[in-house]
Amino acid sequence: MARNLKSGAVDSDRDAVLQKVIKKYIRQKGALIPILQEAQEALGHLSEESLDYIARATGRTLAQVYGVATFYTQFRLEPIGRHLVRICHGTACHVGGAEDIDASVCGHLGLSDEGGNTEDMEFTVEKVVCVGACSLAPIILVDGVAHGRLTADKARNVIKSYQKQK
C-alpha cells in the first residue's frame, strides 16, 4: 500500500478529518461503510494510515476495516489523479463499442487499455459497470459529469477539453 502522507502537519489534518467523520457516526450501529465513504470523500483515498486510524477509533481490527474497504469497488486505497475518467462498460455501452472508447481514451493519455493513473497525476482512468444511462451509450463520466453518445473521436475530444482546463 502506498504511503503518501509524509509530513506531520498533513497527518494531523488527516486525523482531524477522520475524527470528525467518526464522531458523526459513533452512535450508529454498523456504520463502517458510511464512515469509509465520507473519509474517502474528504481525503481522496483511504491510505493504510487512515484505515488504521478508523479501526482503532471504532474498536474494530484493521483486518475487518481492510476487508470491507477492499470488498466494495467504490473504495480506493491509492491516490487518484486530478480528473477521474470512468468509462462505462454496461451492456448497452459494450454493444455500442465501449472497448473502442477504452482504446481511444487510454491511447490518447498514454495508458494501457486497462486504465490507471497518468504519470503527471492529471488523469485517472477506470472502467465501471453501468452508470445507468444506457440510452446514451457509449458513455463516460469525467469528474461525475456524463458525456454520452460517444465515438472514439468524440471521446478523445472530451479528454482534450479537460486537458485545456489547466
Added chain:
Amino acid sequence: MAKKRDRVVVGLATCGIAAGGVAVKNELLKEVKKQHLDAEVAETGCIGYCFAEVLVEVEKEGMPRVIYGDITPADVSALVDSHLVDGKILKEKALLIEGRKTAEADFLKRQKRIVLRNCGLIDPESIDDYIAHGGYEGLKKALKGMTPGQVRQEVLDAGLRGRGGAGFPTGQKWNFCAGAEGEDKYIVCNADEGDPGAFMDRSVLEGDPHAVIEGMIIGGYAIGATHGYIYCRAEYPLAVKRLRMGIRDAKKKRFLGRDILGKGYNLDIVVKEGAGAFVCGEETAMIASIEGTRGMPRPRPPFPANKGIWRMPTNINNVETLANVPWIIRNGARKYAAIGTEGSKGTKVFCLTGKVRRGGLAEVAMGTTLREVIFGVGGGIKDNRAFKAVQIGGPSGGCLPSALLDTPVDYDSLPAAGAIMGSGGMVIVDDRTCMVDLAKYFLTFTQMESCGKCIPCRLGTKRMLEILIRICEGKGEPADIGLLQELALDIKESSLCALGGTAPNPVLTTLRYFKDEFKAHIFDKRCPAGYCVDLVTFHIDPEKCTGCTVCVRNCPSGSITGEKKKPHAIDLDTCIRCRECLRRCRFDAVYTE
C-alpha cells in the same frame, strides 16, 4: 379568468443531464428573460423518450401540449420564437403533439403506465406536485380505513409479484414478515440496481421518489415495521439526493416519522448508500452490507423475514414493486389484477437499449409479446439492420432469437424459453454483435462480481470464462461446448445464492439458440459477426473510401497505403488488427470479414 402562465419543462434526469439538458434549461431561462416573456421554466424527471434527449415540453394556453426532442442550446431561440411568441408548433422538432398523430407517438401510446405514472409529468422535488397528482392518497386510505392485514390481503389479491427479478408474491412476503416475532422490524427498499443495461429503478427514484417512499410506508404499516432503509447505489447521486429530499418533505407533512397522520403508526426511513458490489442485490448480502460488513450472502434458512438485519424480521422489496403499491391501494386490487395474464398481474417496466431505434423506458402490460415491445414501442432496429437477439434480464438472463419474438413477457413464458424476467433490462443486438462475445461479456461481469464465498461460483465462473476467452481467440477445442454446458449446470445447481445460480444463463441460452456461432468459432476459426479480432481480417471498401488518409496516418503498424483522394488498402500480412482504422474512419469504409 386569469390567463394561465406558459410553462416550459426540461427533462432533467441523469440521462437528460448527460445529453446536455442543463445547458438547454439555462438557455431557455436566458431567452425567456431576454424576450420578457411570462413563462415558467421548470424541470421534471425522465418521461422515457431517452432516444431523443434533451426533451422539452411546452404548455401554452390555446395550444396543444407538445414534447420536443433532440433539443440543443442552439435550437432554443427558434423554439421560443415559434411556440411561445408566434404560437406555432416547431414541427421538425416535435415528437409528440397532444391529440395529434406524430411519427413517435406510438412509443407512449403502446405503453400502459402505472409505475411510471408520474415520471416526466411532475416536478420530482415537489411533494405538493406529487400530492396534486393523487399522491399519498393510498397511504391515507390504508392508515385511515384498513387494518394491516387488509392491506396485505389487498396486495395479495392484486397479484403483485416482486419486480426485482424473482417474482415472489409480494403480499405473501409481507405475511411472512408480519407473522414473525421481533422487538424491531425492518422494511428495506432494494434500490441497488446493479444489472448492466437496467435503469428503470433510477428513473423512478429520480422522476417520482415519493411513489417509492409512499409504497414503503404502506408496506411498513402492513408488516408492522419500526425502521426503514433505502439501499441505493452510490452511483446514483441524483436519486440519493431526491430520496433524502422526499423523506424530509414527507416528514414535514406527517406522512413519515412519529404518529403518521395522527394514527399512531411510527416509521423512520434512512437512505443507505451502497458502495458498489453487485452481489448486494441479493437479500442476505444486502443485510450484511447494511450491518457494515463485507456484503456476502449466507445460507437460508433462516430467511430474512425471520432473521434479517441485526437478527430481526426484515422485509426487502424492489423499487418498482413498491412504486406499484400506492396505485393498488388507491385503485383497488381488482383493477390491478385486471391487467396482465393469469399468473402475472399488472405491468412491467423495461429499459430498451442497444440497437433499437427508440431506446428508453417502456412500461407494458404483462403478457405483451417481445415483438410488440421491440418493434411496436421501440420502433424496430436502428440503421435498418437485421434483428439478431434480445438479451433480457441482464447477467442472470438470456438471449432470445427472432424465432421467439412472439413470446409474451411474463413470469412463466420467459423462463420456459430459458430467459428470465429479471429486473427489466432489454438489450437489443443486431447482426454485427457476436453472441459468443456477448456471453463472454456477461461471464466477465459475474466472474468479477462473484463474492468468492462459495466455490462453484468463484471457480466455476472463472473456468467458464477461460473457455469463452479461448473460443473468441480462435483457440477453442471441440470438447468446449460440452464442457461449458456441464460446468453451467453444476454451477446453477450448487451455488449458494442467485448470483451463481443464474450466472450461467447467458451462456446456456446462447448455446441453445446460437450454437452455430460457437461452432464457427471453434471449428472454422471464424466469427460470423466479424467482431472477434483474432478471427477477422480488416478491409477497406473502395466505394466508400474517400481517400482522406486518416487511417494511413494513424495506423500504428504502417499497414495502410494509399494516396490522398484515392481508395486506400490494408496489407493483411502486417496488420496487427488493433481496430484503430475502424474507429477512425468517418465514412464507414473499413469493414471486417
